[in-house]
Amino acid sequence: MREPAVQGFAGRAAIAGIGLTELTRRSGRTELELAVHAARLALGDAGMPPAALDAVLSYHMNDSAPSLQVARALRLETIGWHNDISGGGSQTASILGDAAMLIANGVARNVLIYRAMNGRSGTRMNTASTGPQEHFTLPYGMAGPIPMFALAATRYLHDTGLTAEHLHAVVAQSRQNAAANPRALRRAPLSLDEYLAAPYISAPLRAADCCQETDGACALVLTDARLAPEAPRVRAVVRGGGPGCSAMDRAPDVSAIFSGTVAPMLWAASGMRPGDVDVALLYDAYSWLVPRQLTDFGLVRPAGLGDFLLARGHAGVNPHGGLLSEGYVHGLNNVAQAVRELRAGRETALVTGFGGSYGSAALLTRA
């Protein structure tokens, strides 16, 4: 058997603190205020003064407060490495890798990561650009991610034999998981009848199949693992992609998403196996992404997927309700939940980031 090419930063960075603002539909605050609030919560959680930070990273789509503004607002006298990474959900897991590389290479000791957005009251995602192909799709009345990922979903359901009943099982389980989560924007149960009676936005996707448009911010403080011996470790992080739903004009499989490419990369980079994962925080911007990732990551066999979902075999996925129910801080709130799970005794958490057929995944482990 080939030895895994374990990444140089494996286990050398730890997540020492997490911070999440209240999640709302109308924060009444600027993205900067949200970012600073989340950062202070994360620093407090880590027991670290702001001045200890020597690096700040964020990802956004020109809809947030840049890292330097946040550093200044935290009254950091000087700042070391800082970057604003362009992008959305594809960055959710890989930004952990960016921070871990800074730490493992001695560039920084304490790194603040955040994502802050007024995703409902400010810049909404529903008309975000889907790329240069818009010249050919806009004249037909297509804009934003929902019809784009509905096109992929139709083909996914066609190819797998999954139906609205299976999508309901994903959403209803998410609501059930969120029921005990006071932070969650949606906590009420969703019956099959209610789900089926709701109108489509872009068939086969109803509003319930799409994540919550959210105002809020999430922050994490990563530190040199030697300084935080009790904190969850960043074990492996991968980022990549390939043909699939991001370029449906050419993709052999238009329902392919990032996980088809990054899952094998993750197992190769970590030397771990799907069976090692005991909690999965899957980027659930749309309901159908959950089953798609479950099989891509090898957590469920494709043959039994439909029955698995109806039997709620996925009850342990996104135990806080995920992006479908807790809220959508561009996925970073799922990473915060991974940390809570590991603090509560889980051994290994999978977190993922979706940007169509490009994205990222990380394995976090208990200290």
Added chain:
Amino acid sequence: MGADPDPYWTACRRGELAIQRCTACDARVHLPAAECPRCGGTDLPFEPVGGDGIVHTFTIVYRSFVPAFRGREPYVLAWIDLPEGARAFGSVVGCPPERVTVGMRVRVMFENDLPVWRPA
């Protein structure tokens, strides 16, 4: 990697669906590109195709995010496989939206110089 799409729209105004063909490897290329995605060839003239297609996937838009299309829902958006070996985007018209299926045979027609697809 875009190409000048003008010849595509010019052909549309003639009522013709014209898709690039790579003179080096004979691949059909769409959406328009400056270089052939298969072989890198740069000579990619627009040539007419037969006008037949098969629905690869589709969505029925019930709530449009394009202001000019509000009130026109529901309408069908689809990727259409062409037998020449490319995939085109367009709407499917001429039948109730709920009749559209993956694998459905369609034929191109033009509405306001825009290629759209109807059941074959």
